[in-house]
Structure formats: C-alpha cells, structure tokens
Amino acid sequence: MLPAEILSLPTPASIAAWDPEALxxxxxxxxxxxxxxxxxxxxxxxxxxxxxRSFVRLVAVTCIDRYPLEPRFEVVYMLHSIERNERxxxxxxxxxxxAVVPSVCSVWAxxxxxxxxxxxxxxxxxxxxxxxxxxxxxxxxxxxxLRKDFPVHGHKYSYKxx
Amino acid sequence: MNPTDTAMDRRLEELEPASxxxxxxxxxxxGPQHPSTHGVLxxxxxxxxxxxxxxxxxIGYLHTGIEKQAEDLGWQQVVTITDRMDYLANLSNNxxxxxxxxxxxxxxxxxxxxxxxxxxAELSRIxxxxxxxxxxxxxxxxxxxxxxxxxEREELLRIFEMFSGQRMMTSYIRIGGLALEPPRGWDRxxxxxxxxxxxxxxxxxxxxxxxxxxxxRTKGVAHVSLDRLLDLGVTGPMIRAAGLxxxxxxxEPYSSYDKFDFRIPVEQESDVYARFxxxxxxxxxxxxxVEQALDGMPEGPWKADAPRVVLPDREKMKxxxxxxxxxxxxxxxxxxxxxxxxYVPVESPRGEIGFYVVSDGGTKPWRVFMxxxxxxxxxxxxxxxxxxxxxxxxxxxxxxxxxxxxVDR
Numbered sequence: 282m283l284p285a286e287i288l289s290l291p292t293p294a295s296i297a298a299w300d301p302e303a304l305x306x307x308x309x310x311x312x313x314x315x316x317x318x319x320x321x322x323x324x325x326x327x328x329x330x331x332x333x334r335s336f337v338r339l340v341a342v343t344c345i346d347r348y349p350l351e352p353r354f355e356v357v358y359m360l361h362s363i364e365r366n367e368r369x370x371x372x373x374x375x376x377x378x379x380a381v382v383p384s385v386c387s388v389w390a391x392x393x394x395x396x397x398x399x400x401x402x403x404x405x406x407x408x409x410x411x412x413x414x415x416x417x418x419x420x421x422x423x424x425x426x427l428r429k430d431f432p433v434h435g436h437k438y439s440y441k442x443x
Numbered sequence: 444m445n446p447t448d449t450a451m452d453r454r455l456e457e458l459e460p461a462s463x464x465x466x467x468x469x470x471x472x473x474g475p476q477h478p479s480t481h482g483v484l485x486x487x488x489x490x491x492x493x494x495x496x497x498x499x500x501x502i503g504y505l506h507t508g509i510e511k512q513a514e515d516l517g518w519q520q521v522v523t524i525t526d527r528m529d530y531l532a533n534l535s536n537n538x539x540x541x542x543x544x545x546x547x548x549x550x551x552x553x554x555x556x557x558x559x560x561x562x563x564a565e566l567s568r569i570x571x572x573x574x575x576x577x578x579x580x581x582x583x584x585x586x587x588x589x590x591x592x593x594x595e596r597e598e599l600l601r602i603f604e605m606f607s608g609q610r611m612m613t614s615y616i617r618i619g620g621l622a623l624e625p626p627r628g629w630d631r632x633x634x635x636x637x638x639x640x641x642x643x644x645x646x647x648x649x650x651x652x653x654x655x656x657x658x659x660r661t662k663g664v665a666h667v668s669l670d671r672l673l674d675l676g677v678t679g680p681m682i683r684a685a686g687l688x689x690x691x692x693x694x695e696p697y698s699s700y701d702k703f704d705f706r707i708p709v710e711q712e713s714d715v716y717a718r719f720x721x722x723x724x725x726x727x728x729x730x731x732x733v734e735q736a737l738d739g740m741p742e743g744p745w746k747a748d749a750p751r752v753v754l755p756d757r758e759k760m761k762x763x764x765x766x767x768x769x770x771x772x773x774x775x776x777x778x779x780x781x782x783x784x785x786y787v788p789v790e791s792p793r794g795e796i797g798f799y800v801v802s803d804g805g806t807k808p809w810r811v812f813m814x815x816x817x818x819x820x821x822x823x824x825x826x827x828x829x830x831x832x833x834x835x836x837x838x839x840x841x842x843x844x845x846x847x848x849x850v851d852r
Contacts, residue, residue, distance in 0.1 A: 311546045311785040337673050340788075341819075343812040345801055359786065359799070359814070363673075363689050370786070391676025394822050402510075417503040417851060426511055433515045 283307050290314065292334055292369060299329055315370045320382050323373055327358070327388045336360040336369065339385070342395035344403045348429035353377040354405055358385070375405055384410040402427035468496060473836075475504045480840060481578060482847030486824065490833060498828035498836075500821060505851040513811040517777040518544060519618055521811060525798075526612040528815060529849035531574050534560075534567040534603075535791040537616035540811075542697055543785035543800040544618050548778075550749040554741040556620040557699045562633070562736040563606070563615065564698075564789075565729040569640070570599045571792035571844075572726045579719070579841035580651060583660050588650055595643065598636050605632060618778065619753035620746030634737055640730045648723055661715040665827040665839035669713065675826065676819035679794025681843065684721045685713035691790040702739075703732050715842040722844070725792075752778050777806030791816055793844055817849035 287293050287307040293316060296303055303326045306317035318326050330336040340359035347353055354375040361368050373382055384407040385392045396407040397416040404425035407413060415422065424431055474485035483504035489497035509528060513521045525536040538560055545552065552560075577592030600610040605626055607615040615622050651657045669685040682689060690707045692700040708724035710717035746753050754773055755766035782804040788797040794816030801810040820843055827839040 310783055311543075313784075313786060315784075339676060340795065340797070341676075341799070341812070341814040343799060343814075345810050357799070357812075363687070363694075366694050368786075368788075389676070390671075390674045391819065391822055394818065395676075415503075417506040419503070426508060431511075433511055 287314070292316075292330075292367065295334060296326065296329070299333070300325070303329075310370075313368065313370060315372060317372050317374070320373055320375070323371070324383045324385060324388065326371065327385045330360060330369070330371075331388055335362045335364045336367075337363065339389035339391050339395070340368075342385075342392055342399055344399045344405055344427075346403060346427065346429045351376055354380060354403060356382055356399065356405060380405045381408055382406075383408050386410055401425065404428065471833075475501075481845065484821075484840075484845075484847055484850075486828075486836075488828070488833065488836070493833050495828045495831055495833055495836065498825045500824050502821070502847070502850050505847045507852070509852040510811055510813060513808055515807065517806055518780055518808060519778055521808060522617055523612070523614045525813075526614055527848060528813065528852055529571075529791065529793070529796070529817070529846045530611060531571040531846055532567045532792045533611060533613050534563045534616060535571075535789060535796060537614060538564050538698065539787070539789040539791065539796045540798045540800075541616055541618045542787040542789065543798050544780060545747075546785040546787060547780050547783050547800065547802055548618070548749070548752055549781075550619060550747045550752060552620060552698075552747050553744045554699065555743045556745050556747070558736050558740055559621060559625060559745065560616055560698045561700060561703065562733055562740075565732045565736070566599060566602065566633070568729045568792045569726055569733075570596055570603075572722050572729075573599075575722060575792075575841075575844045576647060576719075576726075579844075580657070582837050582841045583657060585651060585654065585657060588647055591643070591647060591650075595640070602629075602632055602636060605629060617746075617753075619749055620744075624745055630737055630740070633733065637730045637733045637737075641727055644723060644726050644730075651719070658716070660835075660838050661719060661842075663712075664715045664835045665831065665842060666712070666714045667823060667826045671826055672713070672823060675823045677794070677823050678816050678819060679790070679792070680718055680721045680725065681713075681794070681820060681823070683708060684710045684717035686711045691788050691795060695788060697787060697789060703735050705729075705732050715838045718842040718844075779804065779806055780808075786814075788814075793817055793846070793849065794820060813852055815849045815852065817845035817847070818852075821845050821850055 283304060288297060293307055303318055303322040304316060305319050308315050338361040340361050343357050345355040352374040356373045356375055358371040375382055384396055394416060396410055397413060399405050400413055401415040401418050402425055469490045471488045471490055473488055474480040475483040485501040487499045488495050509524050512524055522537055522540060525540045526533040529536050573592040573595045577589040580588035603613050604610045607613040669687055672682055672685055686709060688707045688709045693707060705728045708721045710720050750769045755770055759766040760770050780802040782802055784801045786797050786799045788795050796816050797814040799812040800808060803809040828836050
C-alpha cells in the first residue's frame with residue numbers, strides 16, 4: 282500500500298518495524314515527508330517517535346478543513362528532530378460527525394496551546410487535554426472561525442443597520 | 444481571550460482552592476494594558492506573599508484573523524498581511540511566506556534577489572533586537588539605552604523606507620523576487636549604517652554588561668532547563684542561551700545563507716542575562732552578514748524569470764504582446780499555484796517562523812498556517828514565573844522578546 286521509495290527511508294521503516302498498523306499512508310510533498318496515521322494509533326506513535334526517533338520538538342499542531350469533502354478535517358502534527366535535522370508531518374483524518382482526536386499533551390507539553398488553537402478555530406476536540414478552552418477568540422464566541430463554512434465577512438453582525 | 448472576565452473572585456475559584464489552614468492566596472491581574480507586557484498580554488498571577496505560585500497567560504487581545512483573511516486574498520496579496528504579524532521583523536515574515544509558495548511554484552530565484560533577501564532579513568533582525576534591547580533595559584530601569592537604540596531603529600526605518608516606500612509595513616519581498624528594483628544609493632546607506640554599528644553595540648554592552656543593577660536583576664533570573672524549553676516548543680535565542688547551538692540559518696539554510704560566514708552565539712546559563720548576551724552577539728553577527736552581502740552582491744536580475752507569476756517590466760509590457768497578456772492575466776485572475784503543500788522554516792529574530800501553505804490549485808491559498816515563534820515561546824511563561832519573585836516577572840517577560848501581533852495573528 283505504501284510507496285516503496287518512502288518505506289526505504291529510515292523513519293517510516295522504523296515505524297513499520299515497530300507497528301505496521303500505525304501507518305495508514307505516506308507521501309512526499311515538495312520534499313517534505315508526510316505520514317498518515319489513525320486516531321487510535323496517534324498517541325502511541327507520537328510517543329514512539331519522541332522516545333525512539335529523537336523527535337524532541339513538536340513544531341506545531343494545526344488543521345486543514347477539506348469542506349465539503351469527508352473526512353472533513355486533517356489534523357497535522359509537525360515534528361522536528363534537531364539531532365538528525367529531520368522534519369516530519371503526521372496527519373490524521375477526522376470526520377465532521379465525530380471530530381475528536383486524542384491529545385498529545387502528555388508527550389510534548391508544548392502541544393497544549395496548539396491543540397487549544399485547533400479547538401478554537403476548527404472545533405476539533407482533543408480527548409485528554411488538561412485545559413481545552415478557547416485561546417484566541419472570546420469565551421462567548423459561537424462557531425469556529427477557520428472552518429470553511431464560516432464566512433470571512435459579515436458574521437452574525439450587520440454593520441449596515443447601525 | 445476573556446475580556447468580560449473582570450471579576451477576580453471567579454478566577455480564584457477556578458484556580459485550586461487553598462487547603463484549609465494555609466494562608467489565603469492573592470490573585471493579581473497583570474495586563475492587558477501593563478506597560479511592560481509589550482503589547483496586550485494579560486497574565487493572571489496567583490501570589491503567596493511575593494512569590495508567584497501560578498501564572499496563567501491570557502492571549503487573543505490582538506487576534507485579527509490573519510489566517511482567515513489569507514484564505515480570501517490572492518497569493519501575492521497575502522504578503523501584505525504577513526507584515527502585520529510580527530511588526531518588528533516584517534521582512535523575515537515576508538521571506539518566510541514567499542519561500543514555501545515558491546517551492547510549490549518551483550521557481551528559481553536569481554542570486555541577486557536571494558542575497559538582497561538575506562541582507563534585508565538581517566537588517567530586520569538588527570531592527571528587532573535593538574528595539575528589544577532598548578525596551579528590555581527600560582523595563583529594568585536603564586533609560587539611556589532606550590534612546591540610543593531608538594536612534595539606530597530610526598536609521599533602519601529610513602533604510603526600509605528607501606527600499607519600499609514604507610517604514611514598517613514594507614511588503615518588499617514578493618513571490619518571485621523583490622517588489623521593486625533596489626533604489627539608487629541603497630548600498631551607501633546600508634554600508635554607512637552597518638559600519639558604525641559594532642562600535643555602538645560595544646557602547647550598549649558597556650552600559651549594561653557590568654552595571655550592578657542590571658546584573659542583580661538578570662543573573663540567575665528566570666532559569667528554565669534546556670529540555671523543558673524544547674518540550675514547551677521554545678525556539679530561537681532562548682534555546683541558544685540554554686546551551687544548544689541550533690540555528691535554522693545553519694541547520695537548514697535557505698535563500699543562500701550557506702554562502703555566508705557567521706557564528707552562532709551560545710550561552711549555558713539559560714537566564715535573563717544569558718539571553719541578553721546571545722541577542723547582543725547576534726546583532727554583531729547580523730552586521731557581519733550584511734557587510735558580506737554588500738561586498739559580494741551578485742549582479743543580475745532581481746526577480747525570477749517566471750512570466751506567469753512575476754509582473755513584467757513596464758518597458759516589455761509596452762513593446763511585447765506576450766508580456767502584456769501575462770500582465771493582464773496576473774492582474775485580473777491572479778497567480779495559479781499548483782496543488783500541494785509546503786513548509787519552510789526560517790530563523791526570525793524570535794525563533795522558528797514558518798508558513799505551512801496548502802494550495803488547491805486556485806488563485807487563493809486554501810490554508811495558510813502561521814507557525815510563529817512568539818506563540819511557541821510564550822508557552823514557557825508559567826515555567827519562568829512560577830516559584831519566583833513577582834519583581835522578576837518583568838525581567839523574565841522582557842527576556843522572552845515576544846511580539847503580541849505574532850502571538851495572536
């Protein structure tokens with residue numbers, strides 16, 4: 282299923298040796314390695330990559346909304362190993378009906394704010410997050426602004442009437 | 444962000460209730476209009492006497508939805524809003540945005556444009572660091588340095604204005620090269636500036652390095668271990684002040700940084716003073732890079748030969764049919780970027796900045812995620828505050844050197 286030229290790279294090869302089911306897909310995007318995994322395997326895979334493959338840095342967590350396609354969301358984890366100067370993106374496909382992924386805060390403390398941001402902007406919940414509140418928008422805000430069905434202009438308020 | 448939450452009692456309940464018999468703790472609101480929070484940062488501090496027992500940063504007061512706006516602008520137009528994120532290092536932001544887009548477009552940037560980009564990115568690093576030095580020293584009670592640093596900044600803003608017509612929102616680095624041809628006499632202006640700079644940095648160093656008040660307030664203050672910093676996602680000078688010689692300009696060179704000779708300053712103590720030393724040395728190294736760029740500036744075009752992306756010269760447009768057609772297509776339709784995604788890390792004055800750009804093949808980005816250094820660095824705030832004196836929080840905040848526009852986007 283996975284392209285052979287990617288499986289020959291050291292990091293995907295080591296993941297395949299550790300747990301072949303953790304890899305749901307792989308591709309090279311403009312020279313950047315992208316690996317797909319499932320929500321069930323995510324936390325274990327992240328722990329493996331941090332502890333065995335020296336990906337000590339979680340660069341960021343973000344999300345892409347593929348509306349109107351399903352599964353709608355792609356949650357993206359950008360990892361970096363300073364030791365081997367290697368970068369990697371882990372992706373998880375999340376359907377809109379059940380937009381939940383496990384939190385990786387216990388693996389990297391720095392995931393905390395990034396996961397809050399994804400919750401705030403896309404409405405993807407992170408199970409096991411210690412403090413999942415909105416981070417940029419006000420607490421009373423309704424909706425998730427970076428979703429594609431959220432308008433750029435004229436949300437809720439009509440300034441013309443004022 | 445929670446602007447309506449002015450009642451401190453509610454906040455107190457949210458924090459852990461004090462155990463019976465222990466003294467009642469005080470909750471203090473700091474910001475969002477506190478002069479030393481450098482913008483609109485709000486921190487809720489829980490105090491036990493003068494010791495901070497808990498600190499909760501509250502951000503979002505400067506959130507302007509830049510990522511959402513980017514999805515509604517053409518590829519080239521997005522450059523203008525990247526200026527407004529980190530308003531002290533606009534050119535680093537411009538550069539960080541155009542690199543992944545150029546990767547998707549697979550266009551070759553001519554050497555002169557690459558060297559100009561390096562030169563401008565280093566000038567904006569100097570700009571950012573002198574503003575940091577001035578305000579940091581001012582926070583700690585040294586007013587003279589502030590005036591000196593803003594004198595330097597004024598000269599830099601004049602140089603940026605000379606290039607782009609704008610002092611701060613330059614938008615000078617564009618997809619495919621630069622926005623305009625470098626103006627006549629730019630090299631003399633830049634050389635005059637960098638020639639005098641190392642001497643002036645020595646002067647600032649003399650004002651602060653052995654100043655007993657400054658030493659008392661910075662040495663050993665806000666220490667966080669390297670492992671903890673990495674775990675929290677901190678990048679840039681704070682990591683280098685904790686003993687790790689990691690700089691993206693060396694590790695993953697972009698825009699021909701590999702052709703320049705410079706040193707990565709490293710300190711071991713990971714306190715406010717170490718961060719001061721690292722940034723001060725970075726100003727000197729940046730001046731070195733600028734001098735090298737001036738001496739070895741290649742000849743040739745300053746924008747790429749990519750007619751579908753870069754606007755043609757006026758002269759060509761008036762004489763060549765194809766140039767006119769391309770001009771018309773770019774202006775009316777916009778630039779088409781092939782589907783895909785790209786991420787290029789860039790060393791901004793504050794750490795790793797990178798734009799994760801996703802295209803669906805259209806003339807507007809599908810998604811632009813901005814990995815900003817200030818957002819990652821600010822997560823280390825509780826680690827720096829907790830268990831320390833409240834008076835040290837000001838020094839700790841200054842040493843993090845964040846820009847709230849960069850945090851909130």
